[in-house]
Amino acid sequence: MSFLEKLDRLDRRIIFLIIGIAVFVPLLFRVPIKVVQSPIVQDIYEGIEALPEGSMVLLSFDYDPSTLAELQPMSEAVIKHCILKKHRMVFMGLWPQGPKLAQGIMETVAPQYDLQYGVDYVNLGYKTGGMVVISSLGSAITDPFPTDMNGVSLRNLPIFDNVKTLRDFDYVVSMSAGDPGIKHWVMIAKDRFKVPVGGGVTAVSAPAFYAYYNSGQLEGLMGGLRGAAEYETLIDTPGTASYGMSAQNWAHLMIILFIIIGNTTMLILKRKKEKSRVR
């Protein structure tokens, strides 16, 4: 077997090893990378930036830990932005694991910025029902969520003093890994209740949401780790995504090299076969 034939049938374990090194080594050095801003991320940043101090932002954690690597840095960046702008935040989840992930972030962030639960932020928890939950929020927040995640009545939480329905929110951010998710927030919160909706999705699903962005139904969108890194750059707070971009950079480079090698060997072997046939 010639070298090219060996290369064409390269053991996938070698590919796994190369990708492993390409991802692992840059993560060890933790070099933050500033990325070029795209208008779609800039728009969600500007939407939150333009809100007056004390605005109500609803953050829906519509994902589970499987997409944590991509979506959690986005959530952290948006939360930090809201804190810096002194917005009040209400967390909830259309996925069961979502509110717990929000809680994980707030356990670290709230003491740093001296935030008070029930005044500056609150976690409503999870409610099953997807789109109907959002629709129900439009009638009264207490319909789907009579209490917060800890069982405290919303009437006893000062943050809800002047907030009764979804219409009373100034912005909705959905971090979404699928169904139910950002699409349903657009359909109900934006289209029906006219509340601006922005958010973040995984890189593989981002292309499906450009149509909503272009039509103005979606204020802005972060797609994958890159989107999160852009947002971190915008708020000038490098985090997990900015450090992770270095690993993603090398992983993409390796995949591109694999594609080039794969195609080059295929073409050369094909020509060799054709030549031998002619002879």
Add this chain to the structure above:
Amino acid sequence: MFWKRQFPIMITAFVAVVMIVAYFIPKPGFAGTRDNLQQWFLIVVTFTMVLGLLNLFFVSLHKARKGRKEDRFYNWVTIVALLGTIAAGFLKGGINSPAFDFIFNYVYIPLSATIFSLLAFYVASASFRAFRAKSVMATILLITAFIVMLGRVPLGDWVTGWAQGTSLDFLYLPNITNWIMEVMNMAGQRAVLMGAALGLIATGIKIILGIERSYLGGE
């Protein structure tokens, strides 16, 4: 037969019509009925979670006892994990109890994230073996993927940064990537979305009229 077929169809048609009317006529009378139906939906859906749990438990138990010998162990793992997590949730503090937190933060999150991360390795392997320019269409796809992959990471900026802001700005990879995403991709996605929406409306009408009955189960 009436209770199994016609009656559920009548309920479905009534609820669907009420919801549609309430959407287009947001007056208190309609809105009140809509709100009540939404509340009912949330209550019913909550019970489906319990059904799902029971189903998982009994299916796993059956497989653990009578399934393929080599798979039995995994079914026992499912049952123990299920019961263990439920038990942790019922401890003092509920889902904020230290035991539940431990399972969520140190078992569930790492396992779940690891499984999904494995995709990177399979994508790399597949890109080497399957992403090949065997036809004109495959070559177009390959070139597009190539540009987007480069444009989505800082490498694209480093390689073509010299073109940014000059008369050759169109060669700047992040710009080309944005154009591909916002023009070519969006046109395709919009067509898919509209097709799906029309299909959804057609299916909805068929369900309301009782033509589509597969959701009732049976034949």
